[in-house]
Amino acid sequence: MAGPQNTPPARRSRPRVLLVDDDVRIGQALGLALDDEGFEVDAVLTGEEALERAGDPRIDLVLLDLMLPGMDGFTVCRRLRDAGDLPIIMVTARSDSADVITGLEAGADDYVTKPLVAGELAARMRALLRRRRPAPAAPRRLVLGDVELRPDEGLALRAGDVVHLTRTEFRLLAELAAAQGRIVTRDELLARVWGYEYHGDTRLLDVHVRRLRRKIETDPDHPALVLTVRGAGYKIDPVAVSQEAPPPAEPVTGPRG
Incomplete structure (x- = not known):
């Protein structure tokens, strides 16, 4: 197909x-x-x-x-x-x-x-x-270790090679990257990435984080980029953020349909 x-x-x-x-x-x-x-x-x-x-x-x-x-x-x-x-x-x-x-x-x-x-x-x-609809966005480049995000192009690279992320995975990583090492709570990620409340059901988020780690981490079982903050949420390792990018005013738009 x-x-x-x-x-x-x-x-x-x-x-x-x-x-x-x-x-x-x-x-x-x-x-x-x-x-x-x-x-x-x-x-x-x-x-x-x-x-x-x-x-x-x-x-x-x-x-x-x-x-x-x-x-x-x-x-x-x-x-x-x-x-x-x-x-x-x-x-x-x-x-x-x-x-x-x-x-x-x-x-x-x-x-x-x-x-x-x-x-x-x-x-x-x-x-x-x-999340599939194009939205105007200022071009910017987010670099996290050997992973590069180009939100204006809907493109993710790892060590120069294209990584296929779903729109949900792309949006999730872009939201974490835009926080530049600050903790983003589970509730904040659910609201920003999925767009509505889940009343404490975090399975949706946690499974997507696991899927994302398999694609961008060298060792997904011992992640070095997307870190879990127990009892709070997730963050990007601030040491990995090598280029600053201001947080978006609106939720980050992922790859376009």
Whole structure:
């Protein structure tokens, strides 16, 4: 499957969502609810169909149920993430299960639990889609050890080689880098990167930090760049910051769709 090259949702009046759920009744009900919230919904029943349809450049976001017949949602999520950085929200029935961690590790940007509340789901979808829209930004360069971020280009380099970060990972690293070694609390990162409150659920953030460390740290189990401050949040090792950049007035825009 070719990596999706999606048209930014700002160019169309209604974002298009690919809904992947094998329960026809749930799909129909959710499709009507999201239509009322301002989304166009394409519904498919299987993971195989999802992979075929996700290459459509009109698709802006995938809403993916984990429990699917045949190819399960985890596999679909991994394949979608390998193909590109199309936003993925996974749907799980058990918020306290390992499904959440496994789904986030597979590459999902966010998760929701059943029963779904259309208004809350729509808010999360809009928050993800806002991160895909280009925004004016003064060119700047953030250097962290051998890692370089170019937010105006949506580019990350490590020792001169391009590192593929998802939009969420890019935004997370850029927010930490902009703090120039100061502690950024978990609540601040959730608000700045995901755009809404999570009421103490930090799994989303912690899994994304782990994924980020695998891509930029020499030894992810003993990180030297992205440091955990127990009981507070995360920070960039101030020794690694070799070039200053002022913190953005607005949340940092990541790679562009």
